[in-house]
Amino acid sequence: MNADLIFYTNPMSRGRIVRWMLEETGATYDTEILDYATSMKAPAYLAINPMGKVPAIVHSGQVVTECAAICAYLADVFPDAGLAPPVTARAAYYRWLFFAAGPLEQAEINRYLGVTPTEQQARMAGYGRYELVVDVLDQMLSANPYVSDSGFSAADVYVGAHVIWGLQFGSLPERDAFKLYAARLTEREAYQRATAKDEALMPPPAPPIG
Incomplete structure (x- = not known):
């Protein structure tokens, strides 16, 4: 090995x-x-x-x-x-990488499990409400071809995997920004390999x- x-x-x-x-x-x-x-x-x-x-x-x-x-x-x-922007340009890179690792994944899993927080519980939950997480992600991807202004990065691998799987398994709605982003990423040779x-x-x- x-x-x-x-x-x-x-x-x-x-x-x-x-x-x-x-x-x-x-x-x-x-x-x-x-x-x-x-x-x-x-x-x-x-x-x-x-x-x-x-x-x-x-x-x-x-x-x-x-x-x-x-x-x-x-x-x-x-x-x-x-696959990482310059250190001085990593704000969006870190922000959305860990948004996907925290709020997005929690919201998707709870949705799959049939867990809907009450208004009081939503204040405690890191993601708040599923609909809010989806809207925030949609806003970001509608405005940007990739997570970072520097272009494709490791954050797109992680965020992109969630979007690709979310569309495939129905844990994310089929919004235009999500579908365009997923199509852009699945065309990459590394993804296909x-x-x-x-x-x-x-x-x-x-x-x-x-």
């Missing part, structure tokens, strides 16, 4: 976000596919991520978990890929019954 960069994932997981990010960097990496019921909960992997979840990376002996953190880390350690690699790892469909 190339011990310098190891990627732990499952093709049916958020690991697809990190696969896309890795392909954008152009870095060489090894992939370890873990199973939810066995290897993901085995002591060897729990020593890397005690949460027993994927994705995770180990780079030069350093462990990074959480998709947004991995995207930001990879952008920093592979600067030649140009990453998708092809993960699709090749998917289990075969179950045979029909009867």
Whole structure:
């Protein structure tokens, strides 16, 4: 194995976000596919991520978990890929990267779970209301082709994955800004390479019954 960069994932997981990010960097990496019921909960992997979840990376002996953190880390350690704006121009980059990691993901998951906060609970929730999160994201993407004025960045990998999946699975409404943004990102060669690699790892469909 190339011990310098190891990627732990499952093709049916958020690991697809990190696969896309890795392909954008152009870095060489090894992939370890873990199973939810066995290897993901085995002591060897729990020593890397005690949460027993994927994705995770180990780079030069350093462990990074959480998709947004991995995207930001990879952008920093592979600067030649140009996936992070200059430090003095990272306000929007950080803002929307962590907006997606916090309010957007919380709102989408609660929506999927059928959880609708009361007015009082919305004051406590980091995202407030689902409709507000969607409107704020729509406003930003309607005004900007990418998250950062500097162009495509690691923030677009993370925000974009949420938008692409949100449209695919119905956790986001089909608004024009979302559809145009998703179309722009899915045309990227790195996205297509990453998708092809993960699709090749998917289990075969179950045979029909009867």
